[in-house]
Amino acid sequence: MIRLKRMNGVALKVADLERSREWYGRHFGFEYKCDAEGCIIMAVGDIEIVLSPHDNPDAPLADPCQVRCIHTLAFEIPETEFYRLHQEFEKEDDDIIDFDQDEFQSIITSDPDGYCVELYYNKQPNNPMQATPNGGPDA
Numbered sequence: 757m758i759r760l761k762r763m764n765g766v767a768l769k770v771a772d773l774e775r776s777r778e779w780y781g782r783h784f785g786f787e788y789k790c791d792a793e794g795c796i797i798m799a800v801g802d803i804e805i806v807l808s809p810h811d812n813p814d815a816p817l818a819d820p821c822q823v824r825c826i827h828t829l830a831f832e833i834p835e836t837e838f839y840r841l842h843q844e845f846e847k848e849d850d851d852i853i854d855f856d857q858d859e860f861q862s863i864i865t866s867d868p869d870g871y872c873v874e875l876y877y878n879k880q881p882n883n884p885m886q887a888t889p890n891g892g893p894d895a
Contacts, residue, residue, distance in 0.1 A: 792806065827872055
């Protein structure tokens with residue numbers, strides 16, 4: 757078994773590079789880091805995302821229900837930040853999904869390209885099996 761230390765980054769195909777750059781910067785503090793082969797790399801702390809222009813800006817993105825692809829990003833946040841999430845996103849997303857489980861509480865909103873962005877806090881932060889909402893033994 758390979759022991760992972762952290763996730764370095766996720767690459768997302770986006771329809772409008774500037775719109776996505778602004779959205780991730782405004783909501784999460786991602787800042788431009790560098791260009792890389794037609795993409796941009798943004799980072800906040802040790803978390804990186806790579807935004808790549810969609811090959812055809814007029815084509816719809818892959819339907820995550822029909823195509824095996826990344827369609828959800830999950831970010832752990834402090835519990836103190838959790839309670840203002842509806843206020844942060846309700847002007848842009850009228851279909852926010854709420855989850856309240858024994859191990860975690862989260863909301864899921866959508867980015868400008870329709871990717872699901874889950875924001876959660878861990879109710880049992882000292883339980884190493886609950887590093888992510890879906891990371892426990894029952895996942």
